Amino acid sequence: MKKQINVFDHVETILKSLSRGVLLTTKAKGRVNTMSISWGTLGIEWNKPIFTTFVRTGRFTRELLDANGEFTVNIPLAESDRSLIGRCGSVSGRNVDKIAANDLTPVDGEKVSVPAIREYPLTLECRVIYKQLQDENAISAEDKARFYPSGVGCENPGANSDCHMAYVGEIVAAYILES
């Protein structure tokens, strides 16, 4: 069962969870993939509720998002197993089916083609309405040195040299998965 919510009633839960890690799920090329994220923003643009995610260009997730501009964000609640964040944030879907490997339960989306993940009940369904590669020359030298040191190639899950693509997602549905 899905309990519909107003996303702005849950801002504190979403943003506090985000800082520790939530799941970003994508589907394209015959694959469903999920990865951990802790960078994102919740707000309003073009009078629409928005979740923007920042994905390094080398991620498998980026390939899938460019092929199908829909994604879901799944946020753990108090009782959720947070160890999934480490496991989904350290291996790439290029090499491993993270849904099967972590026994995750996909639940059909309401308005998007990408499933939600039952294990993290608070769900945002999003459709990309804008995307932009962040300009590394517009980032302070300090942040550039800290967040984009060279050395770890972009195919590696720990990649740290490639820039982020900002995907601005309109939140088209928001709910809590209840059993």
Ligand SMILES: Cc1cc2nc3c(=O)[nH]c(=O)nc-3n(C[C@H](O)[C@H](O)[C@H](O)COP(=O)(O)O)c2cc1C
């Ligand atoms: C807590 C946590 C937060 C992360 N946040 C982000 C993020 O916001 N953006 C990003 O590109 N990668 C982030 N990562 C790294 C990806 O989750 C990781 O590289 C993942 O293996 C990529 O999976 P994929 O290749 O299947 O897309 C994070 C990892 C962890 C553990």
